[in-house]
Amino acid sequence: MTSTLGFAIMSVLARQARTGYELATAMRRPLGYFWTARHSQIHADLQKLLAAGLVRFEAEHGPGPSGKKVYHLTPDGRAALRDWVTEPPQQRPERDELVLKAYASWLADPAELLALFREQLAGHEARIAEYETHQAAMGDVPAVDHPSFGNHATLWCGLGYERHRAAWCRWMIERLAGEV
Incomplete structure (x- = not known):
């Protein structure tokens, strides 16, 4: 079961492949206007999406001594995201x-x-x-x-x-x- 944050991550990756840092940056604007997450939350859900086969990464040469991972949506991830978009949203408790x-x-x-x-x-x-x-x-x-x-x-x-x-x-x- 993918979390709502997982679907937010997949929504960003559906537009273009990104590194973890680029993903966190992209989630600040415009997603940050209505959906926020800390980098640690994004990383944890990204690992779950990888394990579920909904996203994959390609290792590329990075600016430092270690490489960077560029994440992209898999066909299964795109299908799951497409199905999720038309499901009724979960009821959430109001806490204002x-x-x-x-x-x-x-x-x-x-x-x-x-x-x-x-x-x-x-x-x-x-x-x-x-x-x-x-x-x-x-x-x-x-x-x-x-x-x-x-x-x-x-x-x-x-x-x-x-x-x-x-x-x-x-x-x-x-x-x-x-x-x-």
Whole structure:
């Protein structure tokens, strides 16, 4: 049974073969907008994918004394990824610390809570600006069978999320400002 992280790794390798370092770098952007993993997690799942025959590697001469491994998706890996893409996603428990803090906000000093939500709003607005810059640089949305379509789709979702969170922070700030 392949983990969701394993499918994220295979999604990156389906676009092009990469070394472990390049894989970790590619998972920062654009995947890092919605799916994060530490290098140690990536390495562990990569080993499981190798054992399952879903990825393979070619040894190449590296920049240092040891060679480098360039990983690629196998035909079985591509088939497993293709099947997984259309399966319903697993239900995940919601664990949103800021929402939990809002739930318990009646216990807090309104001025301190107001500062927290202003800080959170600034972070969401910064990500919106960053995402909009990426969106403008990406150009037109390609056909759905093109690999970069996924970049557009995930960025669109990320923008919607950040805009929603910014609007919620503004709503909280309006309420809290009345209490200060």
